[in-house]
Amino acid sequence: MSTQAxxxxxxxxxxxxxxxxxxxxxxxxxxxxxxxxxxLWQVLFEFDVTAFGFDNWRPVLYAYVxxxxxxxxxxxxxxxxxxxxxLFVLPAVLFVxxxxxxxxxxxLSISFSDWNLASLDGRKFNGFDNFRQMWADPFxxxxxxxxxxxxxxxxxxxAIAFGLALLLNSQIRGQKFFRVAFLxxxxxxxxxxxxxxGKSMLEVRFGPLARLARWIGWENPSFFGTAEFARATxxxxxxxxxxxxxxxxxxxxLQAIPKEVQEAAIVDxxxxxxxxWQVTFPLMLPISITAILIRIIFKLKLAxxxxxxxxxxxxxxxxxxxxxxxxxxxxxxxxxxxxLLAMVYLVLIVVAITIFMKLVDRWMNPRY
Amino acid sequence: xxxxxxxxxxxxQMNRRNMxxxxxxxxxxxxxxxVGSAITTRPAWAxxxxxxxxxxxxxxxxxxxxxxxxxxxxxxxxxxxxxxxxEGEFAGVELTxxxxxxxxxxNFLFRGFLKPWEKYTGAKINWVDLAxxxxxxxxxxxxxxxxxxxxxxxMGAPFEGDVTGRGLxxxxxxxxxxxxxxxxxxxxxxxxxxxxxxxTYRVSIDGDCxxxxxxxxxxxxxxxxxxxxxxxxxxxxxxxxxxQKVQEVxxxxxxxxxxxxxxxxxxxLDPLKGWGGFGFYxxxxxxxxxxxxPDDPAWLFNPEDMSPRVNNAAWVRAxxxxxxxxxxxxxxxxNADPGTTGFQQFLAGTGSMLSWWGDIxxxxxxxxxxxxxxxxxxxxLPGSDDVWNHKEGKWETLASGPNYAPNMAxxxxxxxxxxxxxxxxxxxxxAWSAAAHLGGKDISLWAAAYPSGFQPYRNSHxxxxxxxxxxxxxxxxxxxxxxxxxxxxxxxxAIEPRIPGIFQYYSVAEDELAKIYAGQYKSAQEGADAIxxxxxxxxxxxxxxxxxxxxxxxxxx
Numbered sequence: 001m002s003t004q005a006x007x008x009x010x011x012x013x014x015x016x017x018x019x020x021x022x023x024x025x026x027x028x029x030x031x032x033x034x035x036x037x038x039x040l041w042q043v044l045f046e047f048d049v050t051a052f053g054f055d056n057w058r059p060v061l062y063a064y065v066x067x068x069x070x071x072x073x074x075x076x077x078x079x080x081x082x083x084x085x086x087l088f089v090l091p092a093v094l095f096v097x098x099x100x101x102x103x104x105x106x107x108l109s110i111s112f113s114d115w116n117l118a119s120l121d122g123r124k125f126n127g128f129d130n131f132r133q134m135w136a137d138p139f140x141x142x143x144x145x146x147x148x149x150x151x152x153x154x155x156x157x158x159a160i161a162f163g164l165a166l167l168l169n170s171q172i173r174g175q176k177f178f179r180v181a182f183l184x185x186x187x188x189x190x191x192x193x194x195x196x197x198g199k200s201m202l203e204v205r206f207g208p209l210a211r212l213a214r215w216i217g218w219e220n221p222s223f224f225g226t227a228e229f230a231r232a233t234x235x236x237x238x239x240x241x242x243x244x245x246x247x248x249x250x251x252x253x254l255q256a257i258p259k260e261v262q263e264a265a266i267v268d269x270x271x272x273x274x275x276x277w278q279v280t281f282p283l284m285l286p287i288s289i290t291a292i293l294i295r296i297i298f299k300l301k302l303a304x305x306x307x308x309x310x311x312x313x314x315x316x317x318x319x320x321x322x323x324x325x326x327x328x329x330x331x332x333x334x335x336x337x338x339x340l341l342a343m344v345y346l347v348l349i350v351v352a353i354t355i356f357m358k359l360v361d362r363w364m365n366p367r368y
Numbered sequence: 369x370x371x372x373x374x375x376x377x378x379x380x381q382m383n384r385r386n387m388x389x390x391x392x393x394x395x396x397x398x399x400x401x402x403v404g405s406a407i408t409t410r411p412a413w414a415x416x417x418x419x420x421x422x423x424x425x426x427x428x429x430x431x432x433x434x435x436x437x438x439x440x441x442x443x444x445x446x447x448x449x450x451x452x453x454x455e456g457e458f459a460g461v462e463l464t465x466x467x468x469x470x471x472x473x474x475n476f477l478f479r480g481f482l483k484p485w486e487k488y489t490g491a492k493i494n495w496v497d498l499a500x501x502x503x504x505x506x507x508x509x510x511x512x513x514x515x516x517x518x519x520x521x522x523m524g525a526p527f528e529g530d531v532t533g534r535g536l537x538x539x540x541x542x543x544x545x546x547x548x549x550x551x552x553x554x555x556x557x558x559x560x561x562x563x564x565x566x567x568t569y570r571v572s573i574d575g576d577c578x579x580x581x582x583x584x585x586x587x588x589x590x591x592x593x594x595x596x597x598x599x600x601x602x603x604x605x606x607x608x609x610x611x612q613k614v615q616e617v618x619x620x621x622x623x624x625x626x627x628x629x630x631x632x633x634x635x636x637l638d639p640l641k642g643w644g645g646f647g648f649y650x651x652x653x654x655x656x657x658x659x660x661x662p663d664d665p666a667w668l669f670n671p672e673d674m675s676p677r678v679n680n681a682a683w684v685r686a687x688x689x690x691x692x693x694x695x696x697x698x699x700x701x702x703n704a705d706p707g708t709t710g711f712q713q714f715l716a717g718t719g720s721m722l723s724w725w726g727d728i729x730x731x732x733x734x735x736x737x738x739x740x741x742x743x744x745x746x747x748x749l750p751g752s753d754d755v756w757n758h759k760e761g762k763w764e765t766l767a768s769g770p771n772y773a774p775n776m777a778x779x780x781x782x783x784x785x786x787x788x789x790x791x792x793x794x795x796x797x798x799a800w801s802a803a804a805h806l807g808g809k810d811i812s813l814w815a816a817a818y819p820s821g822f823q824p825y826r827n828s829h830x831x832x833x834x835x836x837x838x839x840x841x842x843x844x845x846x847x848x849x850x851x852x853x854x855x856x857x858x859x860x861x862a863i864e865p866r867i868p869g870i871f872q873y874y875s876v877a878e879d880e881l882a883k884i885y886a887g888q889y890k891s892a893q894e895g896a897d898a899i900x901x902x903x904x905x906x907x908x909x910x911x912x913x914x915x916x917x918x919x920x921x922x923x924x925x
Contacts, residue, residue, distance in 0.1 A: 114909060116872070117508040117509060117511065117512035119868075119869075120533075120910075221699070222699045224702070225700050227886065311641055311705070311882075312882070313642070313886065314702040314885070315885065315887070316883060327875065329505070330644075331505065331644055333869065333872060
């Protein structure tokens, strides 16, 4: 190892003997072989090719952990100081592989199979059948359409959140109180919101909001009676919970804007609207994009309020993709199809978010 | 004791206590089995005082029972356990019990009931509480992934195909059969229910059927009677006994005022929102009188090939009935599930007719949230002037009059012990002892009389003086129990098939029904065809051949 061009400041000079390196390689390949053999053995056992095997996959997991430990140890044995550096990253990589990559691959394999938990035959590979079923499934497309509506509602949420943030950023009385008060809905679980607001306050006979509606002249208040109203009510409940999240991010951004820029605009004679629209708003764009992006990701997961309050009704008007997958999975034990729907949704989200970010990037950094 | 026999004894002015005291009674009891049969571990008359005292906890009309009451009842009914288990015999044993937490009942009661049992036996129970809507998924996942992590489960008979059919349950030992006195069960809960392949697995704690609950103040209201005549309706203003009349009354009541609350009057309450599959039972209750022909045991599927009947003329008529009275339902009914129609509407004073499990009857007078305890009446589900003959493909009018077919929805909850305890004899005995305690003859009477989630299911539950002693109004309880007994013993009862994945069929039907009720299909027939197509898909996925075989077996074909 050359220390002359060592930009990483290696402090010790390792003398790795060939025997030591060979031992390290033996350790890593030996444990890998053990792991591979245990996988192969268990797979053969599962497919009834061999008569002997483990009762479950736990021993294979132990073999994987053993291999992971050997891999880490062998880095130091084979590469010395450089190997120690690898240890800062390697456990995290192995963890991600175990907890993200492997489940994702496993999920993919499930999504191309016919697996109904009530079937005595268990899981069967069925190629693209689930995809074809999805293509012809009106419930899934309906849920996707609803997601478009739900996502578009973020623009209104953003405007309200911005307004509230501006209000809290100005010198108003009780500023600290309002900051805490406005933040409180975010602290509530959406399940609690579903029950407290959706099931109790909006209850049509005794709910206080229904009573208020009757008092102001709405004879038979119904908050979930029609498709449009039900969707709007769900949007409002979800917005009430998450507007504070956007508001707090925007508020943090507003407080980070240099005061001099705004003061300079005022000195130059800008009206309050011009000062906001031409100075504050453009300066807030990066934080706004981040807030909207995170909010979109939250929104795409919308399910709990819907499941608790409307079960996707009336007639699927409030169904979200997640609540539909939840029903497919939970009520119908249709694991293969449910997983495929989730996978397709994941791909759609990744593609949509990537396009969104590209468009925003072009808009904010125009290339002339 | 058979209900008929009991009723005839009652007619002869012989109360239960006198009958049991009498020398002649011994012969009668031996003849009917049950309470005094040789296998009973204790004489029934020894517990009659205990039963009376137990039923006074806390007493009808004295508010909802609390955990302290449940524990008292659990302690009072420990007798049979003490006969087979020594004190502290299960010290060190830990059992996991999985059940429901609906309306703070089920597992909440079991906790109280089993606390004295835990104290006496030394065993400890860990609890897994599930919401009704989460129950099916949790169970199916445990079965499919072979991760049964509970020793005892509260489960409905429809899942027996999934659980006992895969060898996951423990066979009931003979001593348990004696302790719980299985001969006392109403007939429809006896084998084959609770058995699989000739082996017994279930301790029944409930007997389910939908009965018809109505408001007596509506049907004795002079104003309604006069309006009924004035509007030219045929017949008297009375409780409807057919679905045709239910429809007529529901439309008639639109725009009128509720005699109790002064708010809008409503007729029959349809739950229009799904309930994790359980909502489908409510359409079935409307459909059975149309679809269940006395000469045909099948009414959901064709037994030859499992092709669905849900899109035949009978079911389509039931769906159309719901659609025809949509505008007569309370506001926002499209968002009302069965829990709402039962507990937030009917018991809270909205609506005049409802199909539900027996919980309405047991809650009407004992629940703090009920306002209709004094104005609720009961009967079996309405019948129909004509019935669909599926084999002939035509509507028939029976010579005997309207066709009645009570819906034995869910066949009741039971307690099952899982096979994983079989390898440990101490744990095995402890689990079965706990199950037997919950399914005991006396404890079950209390559960039937108070809010519990369970309804009467033993012949001995139909002893009216015991209920009156607890504080029930005699007319009310006679009416309620008769509606239950007449449903259970009805010769044309519609009994649910015990086939794997039955709730998948119900769940997908709920999704399609929601679309039908929201007007997204051109007709009820089109919507019903969509349900049938989805059902066919599920049958193919689970396996048509095995499903057909199990369906036939559940029908006794």
